[in-house]
Structure formats: C-alpha cells, structure tokens
Amino acid sequence: MHTTLIAALLLASPAAAETVAKDVIAIRAGRVITDAAKPALGPSTIIVTDGRITAINPASAPIPSGARAIDQSSRTLSPGLIDSHVHLTGDPGTPFWREAVDSAELSVAYGLKNARITAKAGFTTVRDLGSARLSGFAVRDAINSGMFPGPRILAAGASLSIVGGHGDVSGFAPVVNDALDQGNTCTGAVECAARVREASQRGADVIKFTATGGVLSQQGRGLDQHFTDDEMRAIVTTAHSLGLKVAAHAHGPRGIEAAARAGVDSVEHGSFTDEAGAKALAAHKGWLVPTLLPFRATAERLGSGAYTPLVEAKVRAILERRGKQIIAARAAGAPIAFGTDAGVFEHGRNGQEASDMVEFGGMTAREVLISATTGAAELLGLSAETGTLEPGKAADIIATDGDPTADAKQLAQVKWVMARGKVID
Template sequence: MIRTVALAISLLLAAPASAETVVIHAGRLITDASRNATGPATITVTDGRIASVSDGLTPPPAGARLVDLSQKTVLPGLIDTHAHLAGDPGGDFWKQAVETDDYAALIGAKNARLTAKAGFTTVRDLGSTAGGGFALRDATAQGVIPGPRVVAAGQGISIIGGHGDVTGFRPDVTKALEGGNTCTGAEQCAARVREAARAGADVIKFTATGGVLSQQARGLGQHFTDAEMKAIVDTAHSLGLKVAAHAHSARGIEAAARAGVDSIEHGTFADAKAIQAMKASGSAFVPTLMAYVGIREGLAANAFTPAVAAKVRMTLDEVGKAARAARAAGVPIVFGTDSGVYAHGRNAEELGEMVERIGMTPREALASATTGAAKLLGMENEIGRIAPGYSADIVAVAGDPQSDAAALRTVDYVMVRGREIE
C-alpha cells in the first residue's frame, strides 16, 4: 500500500503542468526596438511562449487569464550582458575570507528578483563562486526562485595574482582561498576552459587586463599573453562557447580582439588600433557605464583601499570616450552594466548613460538591450523580440522608451518565460 501511494505521488510530481494561456492587452506594443510602436494589440502566451500577436484588444478565450496593460507600453524584456548577481557593492575586500559560498548564493537569489523586477528578463552572469552562478541559472529556470534567465560563466579565468584571482591577503590565507581558476601558458589556459565547460559554463569569461576593484596594484595593463588569450578563445569556440574578455588597457583590448573574443567588457582606454582590431574581429563592445557610476559613488564614500582608489581615479575622466569612438567606427555597442559594482535593480540607468556619454539615441540604446544583446548571446531566435515562438519575456512601462531613455527606470509589469514576477 505504501509503495502504491509513493508511486502515485511520484507520477503526479513528474507529470507536466497543464499549459496555461495568458492573454495580454497592450495599449502600445513594441515588438522590435528598431520598429515603431503599434497598438492596441493582443499577445497570447501559452506554456511560457508567445503563441500569437494580433492587432486590437481581442477578448480572451474561455479558461484563459487576462492581463490588462491597455494603458501601458509593452515591449520585450531587457537583457543585461554583464552582471554579477552574487555580489553587492560596498563590501570590504576581506569579507571574501569570511563569507561563505552559501551566503553568496542567497545574495544572488535576492538580486535575481531585484533584477527581474527592474525589467531585465535575461542576464549574462560573468563571474560568481565556483557553482553559484550555475545554481542561480538552474533555480530561476525551474521557477524555484523568481529571477531572470541566467547565462552563467561561473568563475572567470585569471592570471596568478591578477584581477579575478585572490589578492590582498597574506600568503597562507591566499592559498586557502584560491579557486583553481588561474592559468599560466597556453596549454594550462586551454585546460581551464575545458574544466569550465565540464562544470557547466554557458560562456567563458577571462581577465585580459588588470581590473579596477581588485587589490592587485599593478595598474590596468595586459595580463595574459597573446598566446594564452588565443588558447582560451580557440578552445572555447571549439566547444561551442562564446568568450567575454574583461579589458581596460588599449593593448590588452587589441590583443583580446585579435584573439577573436566575442565581446570586450569595459574597454575603457581603447584607442584607434584597439577599435580597429575589434571591428576586424567582429568583437562587440560592452561598455558597462554603470560600473563607473558605482565606483564614482564608492570613491565619494571613501569605500576603497588606496590601491583601488588610485585605479578608480585613472578611469573616471575616460568614461564613454572609447565607446563613442567605437560606435563611430561601426563596432556593435551592446548593453551591459556590471551590476554588483553598483546596487542591483538600477540596471536601466545604463540606457541614459549610453545616450549621454556615447551619443546613442534612446531607440538605439533600447535595441542594444534587446536585439543586440540577444545576438551577442546567440539567442536572437529566442529572446529580444515579441513574436510568435519566442520566449514570453515581456515588460510594461508607462512611458515611451523609444524616445525617453528614463522611461524604463520604473517598470510596472514583468513576465519571464511566461511567469509573472511579483
């Protein structure tokens, strides 16, 4: 009898949920950021996917649930291609020696919800604890916690003692905290990529240059050799994985682009040669302008050690200059914010930064956070548009984000994979 009941329960739990149909009435509808809004319109969502999009406000069929957004602008969910869900700004660097990976996962769950509530239905998490990013990815995919779709890199790959490695501690503490994510030489760097793929990485992230917020005090110059970068990129591409390169200095950016990276992150000091290398390789530029907002705020609050503060000051006068030049040269500019350097949930402020500092129009900035970001992720047939067959990643706002970059700072409705985010 007990076995029979247990079998019945297991079969019930394993059975797929019946498909739910949700009908959304949109007052104005942006199906693609490059196209003018239309409306009123009706979107039908079945089992997490967009089943149809039609003109006019069509009554829902029997058994369907109606979501009335007839006074709102409805558009595709936004995509942040540079996030760190498990990190919050302002913490002292030594806390990595006392805070557990379990605690970081809980912080990540908190920030996943904040990010989704802000209208971001997909994020590329470019650096977490060894398994934390993958756990967040799986938990949000299964609906265990509310949050965006997560494309996870896991730990970034670093040189020994460089940005992304453990620095700032006495040697025995450093040894205890090492994460096994460093490499020296092309062969070992290729092995790190294979290990990341085995662990479940969706994308490979490596630190081509020094970084601003790490305790290493050797500036922002090139870290990996050209041969090491080539080994990382070639190995990742052979495994079907795209590669994001954290890069600040001009020569580090140029070397990473020549190696064939899919995106340059930050790109602060890119010069004409670096930009030409990016254009030649087809590398996208993710300028993460909100990161500089975050570090400017941290500097004002005296939150940094002297080594970090010196690097912060190096960057602040350069914000947006390289991205403006890259855009003029025809390099794709893709939305990404470096959330975690500033407070999560403020991601949409990047749109205004892109307009002000790079010279993009609000429509172009919106496209960079939808269709442009989807293309960089290789998901242009899944997300970034409202169209039949696409994932039901849908947001609604009161204003017009195609003409006003600030319209997305307040989001009134969010759906991720057909699930509403409360």
C-alpha cells in the same frame, strides 16, 4: 461501461492532460514594440501559452476562452531587457576581506535575492560574468527549476586570470590566498586551454577572462594587458571548439586590441578603447559591452572608505573615460550590447545605464533599446529565444508608462515584468 472506461482513459492520457494543463494569458497593451528597430503596434493583445508567445492580435480580437487577462492597456509593452554583464552573487561596498569569511552558500543566497531584484527591474535575461566557485551555477539552476523567480541566466563561474592578476585572490597572507584559490589562474597556452575545459566541465555557459588589470581587485599591476597573445588565443580557440562564447574584461588599450585580435566575442568595459582597439574589434566581429554605470556608482563612493587607497587610485584613473569607448567603437563600426556590471553598484539600478549611454556615448534611445534587446540577444546567442516579441519566442515582456524608443530613462522605470511567461511580483 466500455464508454465510461474509454472516457476515463482519454482523460488520463498525456495528450488530454496537456490540453487541460495549458496556461493561457491574454495581455492587453496600449502599444507594443515587437522589435526595437521597428515602429510600434497600436492597441494589441499578446497571447501567451505555457510561457511562450502564441499570438499578437489587434485589441479588438476576442481572447481565448478561459484565458487569464492582464490589463496593461495604458502602457507600452516591449521585449524583456538583457543585461550582458552582471555579478549576482555579491553586493557593492562589501569589504574585500569578506572573501575570507563568507561561505559559498551565502553567496548563493545573495544571488537569488539579486536575481529577483534584477528581474523586477525589467531584465529578463542576464549574463553573470564572475561568481565564486559554483555559486553562479547554483543560482541559475535554482531559477531554471522554478524554485525561485528570476531572469534567464548564462553563467561563467570564476573568471580566468593570470596568477596575481585581476580575478585571482590577493590582498591576504599567502596561506589565505592559497585557501581561497578557485583554480581559475593559468600560465601558458596549454594551461589556459585546460582551464577553459575545466570551466566547461563545471557547467559554464560562457568563458570570461581578465585580459587586463581591473579596478576593484586588490592588485596594483596596472590596467593594461595581462595575458599574453598566445594565452588569449588558446582561451578563445578552446572555448569556441566547445561551443562557448568568450567575454574579455579589458580596460587598457593594448589589452583591448589583443583580445579583439584573439577573436573574443565581446570586450567588457573597454574603458581606454582607442582607434586601433576599436578597429580590431570591428574587424574581428567582436562586440563592446561598455558598462558605464560603474563610473557613476564608484564615484559616489570615493572618499567614503568603501575602497582601499589602491582601488581608489584606479577608480580616479578611469573616471574621465565615461562613454568614450562607445564613441570609438561606433566610429569603427563595432556593435554595442547593453551591459552594466551590476554588483559593482546596487542590483536593480541596471536600467540607469541607458541614459548614460545616451548622455556620454551619444546613442539614441532607440539604439540603446536595440542594444538591450536584439543586440544583446545576438551576442549571447539567444536570438531564437528572446530579444523580440513574436510567436514562438519566450514571453519575456516589460511594460513602461512612456516610450522607451524615445526616452531612454524609461528603462529605469519599468512598471511590470513577465519573464518566460511568469509575472515577476
């Protein structure tokens, strides 16, 4: 009687329950790239326990009893890809006036749809750098809770903007602009610091601000510096004091240089990066996230009526700059992190950025894979969690038929994905 009771209690204990509940997966691989900067392993088996890598063994080693086997033995396994710049809660080609019609709830639905598409494309981590109101946070939290499949998300919420600048609502009657205002604009260092604190209060993982004008917004204020030097420093200093990194949207050369001097963690786009801007970025240990794919995607839509004449003029102004920012940054010694600006083009095409980085930026396929794994993980502050395949890290894994360190196009042809230990179907 006592023996039976003790056995029952042991089975009901948390420790026993944990043992029974462990989910063990054994993934057979033809080759394994554990670190994009290192030579690949030959045939191997990756053991995943409760979403984390617990071992990478030779293929000849036995798999744990009771483990679920996944056969990828004809393919190369690599760390899951990281896109440092996406906009999940919107689709490309949507008329700007839809801002005044579509609900925040609808943008969450878009975000969940696009998150799954993005994960299926091989991107197991993304940084969402601009979403309406709280929608980006809702998408992040729904995926984290396990309700929906998708990548790990770092969300910025609404980008900070000058009044009337890129990121502020414009193009409507003043009463409509006021109704759609997201409380994300600021003037002066004190007010800009307050906006950062408010973003932190809402749950932002990162601060994004539009240091310069932008291409797709309905404003004709140019593509160079918008925020003052003092305002930029206030944003960066305040964010860093709260443990938040800062991403600066910047196209024009002097806006890029000013953002770099202010100490931003990354410059996004960097279309007109010149020698002075690149040197400032390197000197202040900032990263460039070049986002080349929108050049291709926006060119595909020119003349189709997808953009207003004002936006078309700005698109044409930067089309000749594709890749030049990468060349300038690399010459100065500034690091490159992979990012695409998905949402300007169709979600799921993210991997096509890789071949553009090779063709127009002069990078090798291995350098591109580094930028999309260990490089982006370092920028996002996630190196302890992802970016390489090793015991203790999250099981963020992709499979390709070819070798992505030799052929950058493989990143647009991902065949199988596991994000935090869950296969993305």
